[in-house]
Amino acid sequence: MVLRKGPGTVRRPLAAALVVGIALTMSACSGKDHEPVAPASPSAPATPPPSTATSAAGPAGKDTADVLAAYQAYTEAKITAMTTGQADPDKLLGVATGSAYDGLAGDITRAQQAGILYKGTEVTHPQVTAVNVSDSPHKATLTDCVDVSNWTAVFSASGKNAVATGTPGRLYVDVEAVQAAGGAWRISAYSPDRSRTC
Template sequence: MAFTSGHGDVNKLSAVASGAAYQKLAADLFKAQQAGLIFKGAPVTNPHVAAVDLASSPAKATMTDCLDTSNWIPVLASTGKSVVESGSPTHVFVNLVAEQVPDGTWRISQYAPEQGRTC
């Protein structure tokens, strides 16, 4: 994963994300790289499909997730020192939209964490 190595290729994000979600993830990856950050551990996801619209063009699925980041720790790549800010939330509620692309696969097109919402 790009965030754990510190040498991620934003072009590889296009395999899983498009549109606004791609832009946000690419910007987050760039900021982490510029700050010399990598992430240790892994987030835990628990996605739920709220709705699927196969009649729309492109087909869309609306999902929610409670992203558990308690074991996904940002550290300085140069020292391994944690840079977790005190009081940072460890569970983030996220709204997602996925769209089916012409080859039949799906990409996350919208990714919106809800700050302050518990899950």
């Protein structure tokens, strides 16, 4: 699948190993036997942070709520694309931009090319750590402890599990968001931090 981005397209070459990027667990599948391989340095799960960020009253509080809503929309679009195998480029562009869009489009493409679909869902626990409304465009940062214990990759042809044994059930993620000219927030960077546990 090729996802369009403006006048050009996002294309990802076939890789010998599939990064289970949406679960962001860095599991890989061998192209030869379709057997999962062990992930690199799995993290031990720990207690996730609170599920919502505390919003202050006034404009800063509204910005915090809007950033959290944008992150929820991004997560829902990702889950829909990976569980159905279908992605609407316009919808993805409505929730993601920059490296977050490129990474998400690439993950969806690689999953399709490998014949993988996802079952279940991710559970997020985002916290807005900063909102900068003094610069233009406005920017925000978030952290998340994503629970992927019920988010499973399977080979659609056989139904066999495509996630490596030992894959961690939770993953710490650094997230950035940017506000578009019309006022809508979009996720601009989504970076797992495997040096930290949550």
